[in-house]
Amino acid sequence: MTARIIDGKTISADLRGKVTDAVHRLRRDRGVVPGLAVVLVGENPASEVYVRNKSKAVTEAGMQAFDRKLPASTSEAELTSLIAALNSNEQVNGILVQLPLPKQIDAHKIIAAIDPAKDVDGFHPYNVGRLASGFPALVPCTPMGCIRLAKTVHSSLAGLEAVVIGRSNIVGKPMAQLLLAENATVTIAHSKTVDLAAVCRRADLLVAAMGRPELVRGDWLKPGATVIDVGINRVPGDGGKSRIVGDVNFAEASKTVGAITPVPGGVGPMTIACLLLNTVRAACAQKGLPAPGL
Ligand code: NAP
Numbered sequence: 001m002t003a004r005i006i007d008g009k010t011i012s013a014d015l016r017g018k019v020t021d022a023v024h025r026l027r028r029d030r031g032v033v034p035g036l037a038v039v040l041v042g043e044n045p046a047s048e049v050y051v052r053n054k055s056k057a058v059t060e061a062g063m064q065a066f067d068r069k070l071p072a073s074t075s076e077a078e079l080t081s082l083i084a085a086l087n088s089n090e091q092v093n094g095i096l097v098q099l100p101l102p103k104q105i106d107a108h109k110i111i112a113a114i115d116p117a118k119d120v121d122g123f124h125p126y127n128v129g130r131l132a133s134g135f136p137a138l139v140p141c142t143p144m145g146c147i148r149l150a151k152t153v154h155s156s157l158a159g160l161e162a163v164v165i166g167r168s169n170i171v172g173k174p175m176a177q178l179l180l181a182e183n184a185t186v187t188i189a190h191s192k193t194v195d196l197a198a199v200c201r202r203a204d205l206l207v208a209a210m211g212r213p214e215l216v217r218g219d220w221l222k223p224g225a226t227v228i229d230v231g232i233n234r235v236p237g238d239g240g241k242s243r244i245v246g247d248v249n250f251a252e253a254s255k256t257v258g259a260i261t262p263v264p265g266g267v268g269p270m271t272i273a274c275l276l277l278n279t280v281r282a283a284c285a286q287k288g289l290p291a292p293g294l
Pocket of ligand 1: 189209231269
């Protein structure tokens with residue numbers, strides 16, 4: 001079998017186009033221009049690239065980007081007061097604090113300081129609790145993107161045997177909650193799971209999010225399964241260069257499974273598109289407007 005490639009670039013471009021149209025209508029019909037504040041503390045090169053890409057995407061979608069760049073020496077109190085100012089700024093509908101933060105700052109405290117209505121990353125305990133309780137919430141962007149990618153293969157995820165590898169607050173746990181909300185039968189695997197290969201072989205839908213390059217091998221996968229590979233791992237490539245691979249051995253997996261996301265070009269672009277969608281949803285909720293049906 002040769003797997004169908006789930007083309008995250010094309011699927012995310014389509015979603016971004018729809019978000020851009022929704023932003024245009026909001027501006028034209030309601031005079032509302034959604035705004036996203038992206039806060040970066042310090043000079044982590046990877047974070048700088050992520051932040052630049054997010055702000056560019058926000059502007060391209062017709063929204064306002066409020067970039068806030070602070071030195072690595074910023075104190076927790078200084079960052080908390082910036083968050084308070086963004087919370088009360090009516091032009092700012094979404095606040096994203098790029099992680100990781102320097103070690104003198106407690107990321108949990110900072111996330112808890114964000115107004116839950118502006119928590120477009122979906123990391124605030126209020127939104128986490130609402131998602132776990134099955135109530136509408138702002139949902140983390142990466143798992144939201146994974147669900148949308150899986151639904152390009154399966155119109156319904158109900159009844160599927162889903163395995164999520166990884167239990168982080170950013171990906172694994174919210175991923176499992178979203179799959180449960182879709183009525184999948186969900187197993188969460190992690191570093192202490194015994195016989196991970198056997199657990200994976202049960203999966204109709206496998207979401208790999210552990211940050212271990214190509215750990216999942218072709219013979220761990222059920223023939224015809226759908227694989228969503230969240231992993232982003234930099235490994236040595238040809239000629240002294242590096243290359244990016246996922247958590248699944250793509251060459252092996254694509255001979256067995258029914259559909260698979262590539263790395264890069266799968267989950268990554270969807271994450272940004274979902275961030276834009278969350279920002280528009282947050283803006284609509286704050287203005288008492290119906291959310292766009294996207
Ligand atoms: P994380 O916080 O490091 O969590 C990794 C999880 O994987 C942990 O729950 C860990 O288990 C589990 N794990 C580690 N080694 C394992 C093994 N050998 N077998 C089974 N489980 C194992 O990572 P994360 O933030 O969730 O990110 C995961 C990956 O996704 C990374 O490669 C990251 O770069 C990528 N990512 C991509 C996007 C995107 O937009 N595409 C967004 C976010 C993250 P324990 O809990 O037992 O330690």
